[in-house]
Amino acid sequence: MQHIIDRFISYISIDTESDPNSNTTPSTKKQWNLANKLVDELKTIGMSDVSIDENAYIMATLPSNVDYDVPTIGFISHFDTSPDFTGANVKPQIIENYDGKDIVLNKKQDIVLSPSYFEDLLLYKGKTLITTDGTTLLGADDKAGITEIVTAMEYLINNPHIKHGKIRVGFTPDEEIGRGAHKFDVDKFGADWAYTMDGSQIGELEYENFNAAGAVIKAKGKIVHPGYAKGKMINSMYYATEFINSLPRLETPEHTEGYQGFFHLTKIEGKVEETSLQYIIRDHDKEKFEARKSLMEKIVNDLNTKFESDIFSIELKDQYFNMKEKVEPVMHIVDIAEEAMKSLGIKPLIKPIRGGTDGSQLSYMGLPCPNIFAGGHNFHGRYEYVPVESMQKAVEVICKVAELTATKYS
Template sequence: MSFNSPLSFTVTDRFLRYVTIDTQSDPTSVTFPSTEKQKNLSRLLVDELLAMGVQDAHLDEFGYVYATIPSNTNKQVPVICFCSHVDTAPDCSGANVKPIVHKNYQGQDIILPDDPTQVVKLTDHPDLKNQFGHDVITASGTTLLGADNKAGVAEIMDACYQLINHPEIKHGDIRILFTPDEEVGHGVDHVDIARLGAYAAYTIDGESAGNMENETFSADGARLIIQGVSAHPGFAKGKMESAIKIAGEIVAALPDELSPEHTDAMQGFVHPVSIEGHVETAGIDFIIRDFDEGNLKSHADVIRKTADEVLKKYPNSAYTLTTSQQYRNMKNVLEQHPEIVANAMEAINRTGLTAKLCSIRGGTDGSRLSFMGLPCPNIFAGEHAFHSKQEWVSVQDMQKAVETILHLCMIWEEKA
């Protein structure tokens, strides 16, 4: 089915507005959400939804935005939910973002004006080869752009606008969910699954146009605590066993072939993400990733064996290693509901793109939602080079994401 009249897209204007709001999350915070400023965007989204006529749009005490586009069909259609996160990554500043639209991209280097050393090059970003003639949006060189995941937020918001203004698009109840703190691993800690009441959900948080992701890493965290021996440095000979130096030796001794910088495709990794400590005690935090959940234990064993080997040189020191579950591969759940992915693939194809089923070398809110009883694959948002000053997205890819959401709503109604 086509639309009765051409879509008058609002996604670009929304995106350019949203990225100027600083919503960076904080992994060291003990509050939820981790930063209060994330709610500044969430409150704006509620205001815009209410202005559209979405009567139940609201922000709850945890910083989640919930809303419903009511069904406009007599059919009994499964309730579906679209989800994106409002926060941006702690890796790179999200304050004072100045988005720039580079119209009619033709393959040239894009020099970011506030830091001319930041150059977006076709050779470094091969997906730009699909953007000739498109309008590419970047930041100005000193911040990330925030396409991860404000592109998804803007696309869902535009889709809401289109659903309300195009009654010929038949659909069941559509739930909307905007989450905080996805970038720090807590995005769905307080989601009310019963309130959503959905059969399936889709995060709009993927990369290249046409990509459909049904598989993520399984993920654990690990913390290695090293207990060394402290002594006065002036009288330390034969006595001191520095926990800091032991930590450094352990990190240096980890096998290269199991590091993020030496793995790709379906390979997992062990990655030390922070070290802190003193002579007597030091701690190393790791993230452990693999598509095969069974490999997580063996990856943790690599840390343990490496520590055992290093500590042979330090007979009076010791360590403890604890692991904790973070998220699991959503494919394990989605395989039980093949129509959820199949409908999204069909929706992408209806836009004129070629749907491509992919795996994510990471996780999304959908990973955890799937294991909370809400199966949730990931649809492209057009994001590229996320968490960096060279992050970019194209206007035309965002518009295709909006169309995909609309077609997906129609497909669930058609098949009901």
């Protein structure tokens, strides 16, 4: 257990926050700090063909140890952390034999991780939890996944009696800002299929995700001295609220679950002369997804008609699509992961991802790529935590998937 704890902490101690406003890859220079460390570590544990390209995409190989042809499989995780909350100066706390009660993350600031609010904590009574000190995110998304992949490869290298085919591993930057797969060289990776280790709760196995788009709505105004503004001033901020209130109020993240889609207002920037609204649009169903985009365009047109002026404009951009379309024709790759979990006493939780992973984009790039749990909870914020036992189980799942794949093709 200590080995996996030490490896995980060594990763989360390096700040790798990505930046959506940057045009470089990786989007922040500090991501190179962990990327270069991972390259050295992969070489140290004995991986072959270790490479890192000019965009910080890392790949490595564990050669087959059987004398027959086995499909090449891959395991992928991302090393950036979300810009939603700071990942600098992470101070992890290790809670051994968790008792199911409140965890005081930061006494001075009265920050408490409580099972009365985060009920999933009760799944891990008696387990060892790694939490934050309440002032940063933890980085289990997705440094837990990286920890698990590196540890699994190390275990397979040290235990050659476990038979497996050729395994490729890949670590990517900028997944949290939707660019993790943009410059991933699928041909170079050379796997028949892969798995992202980027899920949450132990047992999660996912091959459906949201269709996703972003929208920027701008409302134009006109600034006039407020003392002489009657009939002349147009305050764009007031008009922007008309757009906000025209969307279905309950179709937001805080009111939806399962397969329900949503509109999510992520940012407002406004002055009298111009206000900008940034939204993300999500839906598992392609037709409903397209309808959501059309609704936003209709509202813009209707409001411009209402106010007899082109006050509003909209820019829509697709981000990624539901991988289900690409994975269903090769469902045996999901079946192998499910069988691996069951053989290890893990109950598979097959459900849709209410988000996206590198795997969704990679699947459309020709690399079918379901998602397996990495173990963390409450991503992107101060209440993030990961049970060490869940990371250990993820390591076992990786090894078992490799073993089962070799067995099925023997």
